[in-house]
Amino acid sequence: MLRLSLRSEIHDKLSESFLETFGKKSADFVVEIPPEGFGDYSTNIAMANAKLLHMAPKRIANKLLEALKAVSWLTSIEIAGPGFMNFKLSKEIYKHVLSEFIEEVKFPKLAKEKVQFEFVSANPTGPLTVGHGRQAIIGDVLSKVYRSVGYDVTTEYYFNDAGKQMKALGHSLWIRYNAIYGENQEFEEDDYKGEYLINIAKEFASEHGDAYIGKWNEEVQKFFTSYARDRMFDWIKRTLDKIGVRFDVYFKESSLYEKGVTDKAMALLKKREYVYEKDGTVWFAVSKILPEEEDRVIIRKNGEPTYFFSDIAYMLDKYQRGFKRVYYIWGADHHGYIPRMQAAAQALGVPDNFFNVIIHQFVTLKSGNEVVRMSKREGEFTSLEDLVERVGKDATRYFFAMLDPNTHLVFDVDLAESKKMENPVYYIQYAHARVVSLLRNAREKGISWENATLEGLALPAEFDIIRYMAEFQDVVTSVVSEYKPQKICNYAYSLSEKFHSYYNANKIVDVENKKLSADRISLCVGVKNVLRTVLSLLGTSSPDSM
RNA sequence: GUGCCCGUGGCUCAACGGAUAGAGCGUUGGAUUCCGGAUCCAAAGGCUGUGGGUUCGAAUCCCACCGGGCACACCA
Numbered sequence: 001m002l003r004l005s006l007r008s009e010i011h012d013k014l015s016e017s018f019l020e021t022f023g024k025k026s027a028d029f030v031v032e033i034p035p036e037g038f039g040d041y042s043t044n045i046a047m048a049n050a051k052l053l054h055m056a057p058k059r060i061a062n063k064l065l066e067a068l069k070a071v072s073w074l075t076s077i078e079i080a081g082p083g084f085m086n087f088k089l090s091k092e093i094y095k096h097v098l099s100e101f102i103e104e105v106k107f108p109k110l111a112k113e114k115v116q117f118e119f120v121s122a123n124p125t126g127p128l129t130v131g132h133g134r135q136a137i138i139g140d141v142l143s144k145v146y147r148s149v150g151y152d153v154t155t156e157y158y159f160n161d162a163g164k165q166m167k168a169l170g171h172s173l174w175i176r177y178n179a180i181y182g183e184n185q186e187f188e189e190d191d192y193k194g195e196y197l198i199n200i201a202k203e204f205a206s207e208h209g210d211a212y213i214g215k216w217n218e219e220v221q222k223f224f225t226s227y228a229r230d231r232m233f234d235w236i237k238r239t240l241d242k243i244g245v246r247f248d249v250y251f252k253e254s255s256l257y258e259k260g261v262t263d264k265a266m267a268l269l270k271k272r273e274y275v276y277e278k279d280g281t282v283w284f285a286v287s288k289i290l291p292e293e294e295d296r297v298i299i300r301k302n303g304e305p306t307y308f309f310s311d312i313a314y315m316l317d318k319y320q321r322g323f324k325r326v327y328y329i330w331g332a333d334h335h336g337y338i339p340r341m342q343a344a345a346q347a348l349g350v351p352d353n354f355f356n357v358i359i360h361q362f363v364t365l366k367s368g369n370e371v372v373r374m375s376k377r378e379g380e381f382t383s384l385e386d387l388v389e390r391v392g393k394d395a396t397r398y399f400f401a402m403l404d405p406n407t408h409l410v411f412d413v414d415l416a417e418s419k420k421m422e423n424p425v426y427y428i429q430y431a432h433a434r435v436v437s438l439l440r441n442a443r444e445k446g447i448s449w450e451n452a453t454l455e456g457l458a459l460p461a462e463f464d465i466i467r468y469m470a471e472f473q474d475v476v477t478s479v480v481s482e483y484k485p486q487k488i489c490n491y492a493y494s495l496s497e498k499f500h501s502y503y504n505a506n507k508i509v510d511v512e513n514k515k516l517s518a519d520r521i522s523l524c525v526g527v528k529n530v531l532r533t534v535l536s537l538l539g540t541s542s543p544d545s546m
Numbered sequence: 547g548u549g550c551c552c553g554u555g556g557c558u559c560a561a562c563g564g565a566u567a568g569a570g571c572g573u574u575g576g577a578u579u580c581c582g583g584a585u586c587c588a589a590a591g592g593c594u595g596u597g598g599g600u601u602c603g604a605a606u607c608c609c610a611c612c613g614g615g616c617a618c619a620c621c622a
Contacts, residue, residue, distance in 0.1 A: 030562060037566090044564060047602070057602075081565050082602060123622070165622070190621090281620060292549095300620040307622055335550050336617045361551065362615070366558090403559070407552060408615065415558085415571080423584085424570075430584055441581050478562070490560065493569080504577090504586040517581095546584070 004100055005108070005473040006041065007031045010087065013074075014045050017067035022060075027052050033467065039078060039086030040467060046083040057083025094466045095454045101469050101526040105533040108473045110149040110480060114322055117143045119329035120240070120247075121158040124232035125169050125192055128239050130363045131331055133384040134409060136245045137400035137539075138360055139329045141485040144537050149480055154323070157247040158314060160307070161229060162254040168192060169232070170225025174216060176201035177224070181213050200231045242388045243396050244539045256313045261320070262305065265313040265348070274347040284312070289343040296340055312344045319350045327356045327483075335359050358483045360405035367413040391416040394540040398425040401538055402489040424493055428531065429543055431496035434503065435528040436544040442509045442521055449525070452518035461502045462523055468495055469530050476537075485538075492534045499527050 011031045018026040027048050034042040046061035053060060061079040068077055076088035100106070119139030120132050128136075139155065147153045160166065172191040176198050178184070187193055204227055212220055233250075240246065256262050269275045274285045275298070282299035298309035318326045330337070338357050345355040365382070388396050395416040402424065403409050415423055442449065457463070475491045478484070508520045532542040 030564085032562065032564090035565065042565085047564075050602070084565065125622095160622075163622085279620095283620095294618095297620045302620080304620085306620065332551065332616050334617085334622095338550090359551075407559085410558065412558070412571090418584095426584060427570090430582085434582060434585085438581055445581090474562085482562095486560090490569090494560095497569080500585055501587090503581080504583090507581070509581045545582085 004097065004106055004470060006089065006093070006097065006467065006470040007474055010041055010043070010074075013068065013071055014043055014064070017064055018045065018049070021063050021067050022049075022053060024052070033471070034084070034086060038080060038084065039076065040089045040463075042084050042086045044084060046079075046085060050083070061085050091457075091463075094463050095457070097470050098454060098457075098466045098523060098526050101466075101472075101529055102522055105472065105529050107148045107150075108477055110151075110477065112150050112152060113324040114152040114154075115146060116154045116156055116318060116323045116326045117146075117329065118156045118158055118326065120245075122236065123160045123165055124229050124236055125165055126194055126232070127196055128236055128384040129382060130365060130384050130387055130411065133243060133387065133396065134360055134363050134400045134405075135329050135331065136240060136243060136384075137397050138358065138405050138485055140245045141397075141401050141488070141538055142327070142329075142358075142479070142483060144539065145476060145479050145485070145488070148537065149476060154248045155246075156249040156251055158251045158253065159233075160253045160310075162252075162257075163307075164190070166225050166229055167221060169228045170221050170223075171216075173197050173201055173204065173228040174212065174220070174224045177204055178213055180205050181210055183213050185214075196235075197228070200228060203231070239385045239388070242385065243393055251314075253310050253314070256310055256317060259317075261317045262309070262313040265309075265316045268316070268349070269312070269347055272347060272349070284308070284340075284344070284347070286340050286343040289346050290339050293339045293343065308340065308344075311341065312348070315341070315344060315350070315355065316348050319348065319354065323354075324351075325354055325356060327358060329358045329360065332359055332361045358405060361408045363400075363409045363411055365411050365413055387411075387413070394429070395423065395425050397539050398489060401485040403486050404484055405486075424489070425540065426546070427500075428492045428496045428535065429541070430546060431499050432528060432531045432535070432542045433544060433546045435499075435524045435531075438503075438508055438524055439521065439528075442517065445509060445511050447509060447511065447514050447517050447521070449518040449521040452522040453515075454519050454522060456516040456519040457523065459502075459506070461498070461505070462520075465495075465498050465502060465523060465527065468498055469526055472530055472534075488534055488537055492531060492538070495527065495530060495534075499524070 008031075011029075014029070014031070015026055026045060029043055029045040029048040031041055031043045033040070046057040046064065049055075049060055050057045058079055061083055064085065065077050065079065068074055073090045073093040074087050075090045076086075078086045080086055117139050119135050120128070122128060122132055143153045143155045168188065168190045169192055171188060172193070175185045175187055175191065179198075180201055204224075212224075266275070269284065274288060276283055276285060280301045281297050283295045284298045286293045286295050296308055297306055298312070299305055315326070328341075338359075341355060341357075365387070391399075391413060399411055399416050400409070416425075418426075457466075471491065475487055479487050503524075506520070508517065508524060510517050535542045
């Protein structure tokens with residue numbers, strides 16, 4: 001039985017034929033959809049092996065051609081240009097692929113490994129920014145994709161719940177609380193002066209009254225801190241919920257200390273001689289592993305561990321929990337952090353490839369001709385929540401997913417908000433809704449398609465669409481290996497484009513010709529199934545009507 | 547200064563080392579007695595930042611430079 005990826009099928013046949021013909025394994029080569037006029041698929045196998053075989057590409061191609069004659073579904077093989085081999089496929093195979101997609105959109109099964117994606121991980125000291133939003137969507141989409149191809153995926157949010165930042169948060173809340181009662185207290189330098197704490201202070205006051213005015217000690221500090229932390233976290237979770245992101249695990253930094261993982265990590269590093277003391281602090285010898293990097297402090301002069309140390313322990317914890325690979329999604333501002341973490345991975349003795357980082361660049365918001373730079377400072381649309389409320393979940397998700405994580409994202413708020421043609425999300429969803437409406441219409445006219453023979457399909461556009469459906473598994477596979485969610489967006493968009501164009505040029509539902517209608521409707525059902533699957537990977541809805 | 551990322555039509559972006567560099571927005575001109583016009587068709591618009599190199603072939607890989615972003619803490 002053929003797989004759903006025609007490329008893979010052809011690739012395999014070529015590999016076999018090559019081995020048969022030349023007695024050795026082929027060098028890497030690709031099978032691709034060529035520009036129009038060069039057949040259905042093409043390969044560079046002959047050119048790629050010219051060096052290996054010391055033979056002209058065209059001669060290689062000619063020899064392979066003999067071996068490939070046995071493959072019945074390759075109806076034509078041509079050698080062109082510098083040595084491309086161009087194939088045409090039989091109608092039968094296209095019908096077969098389509099019937100598979102009508103039944104079910106199958107994912108390639110790539111692995112069963114236990115892996116983890118950790119992202120967002122913002123400390124609960126303020127509202128999430130649009131940058132966090134991008135990260136959340138990249139992480140969420142990638143985890144969905146990994147899960148779909150068989151990985152055992154855990155998504156995780158790590159946050160600091162005990163450190164200096166949290167104390168400052170508690171103190172800031174206390175200041176706002178006092179202010180409600182007209183009691184002016186001074187902010188400390190590291191305090192959070194954002195106005196968002198005012199509302200939380202009001203809630204606090206209504207729940208607990210005025211007992212803490214002007215009273216500040218350790219006990220009060222702890223109380224305010226935990227109150228503020230919980231409220232901030234509720235807020236963060238609510239925001240994430242609005243964009244459809246939920247985590248399997250919310251991991252507290254403090255648990256590393258409670259569980260003793262930090263002690264273990266320290267013991268391990270000591271045993272392997274990667275730590276030393278100097279100037280009253282404890283250092284991790286990054287340079288012992290990466291000579292061009294600097295060593296880093298892990299225990300401060302005041303005896304408190306640094307964040308880096310917690311991160312080392314956290315990595316150990318991840319490893320001990322049985323993950324084969326862990327993915328960290330970080331903003332570009334953290335890229336400098338990678339080498340020391342790699343060194344830590346090596347020092348802890350986790351396997352190569354265990355530690356993986358996906359870096360994404362920053363987000364800029366654009367509205368009209370105004371470019372709003374993302375900043376911590378509360379302004380217009382800098383918070384993720386404001387953005388989602390304005391453009392909606394589907395558009396937010398799509399726009400964050402649609403660009404290569406490695407490029408700067410200019411988020412066009414007006415475009416995302418628009419319910420018109422230029423908005424790619426609506427364009428794709430419209431294609432889906434259109435098929436649904438088409439099916440309803442056909443049923444009303446008494447046309448059924450469940451037993452369509454597909455024999456009537458004959459137009460180039462029809463086979464082009466089926467061929468593009470057959471790309472689905474390859475797209476998914478490349479997202480897994482390249483960490484590029486935008487490929488899903490591009491795929492969904494192109495498929496919609498092909499569908500809209502086909503729809504406009506051809507009558508699908510025609511009572512005068514029920515047999516042909518059934519075949520064409522079947523094609524549309526395939527398109528619908530793929531679109532729905534792809535939209536679900538993006539976490540956006542597939543409306544039946546709009 | 548050092549390191550990482552990016553540089554593709556006016557704007558925002560695609561392109562798996564391959565054949566004629568593709569879309570959308572914007573601009574211009576068309577399509578509806580008919581399945582959803584939230585659609586479609588077409589035109590104009592490019593020395594892929596610059597200069598070298600690698601090879602049968604480079605937007606893609608390497609080097610240098612230019613321009614933009616980010617990072618260089620006992621902060622996270």
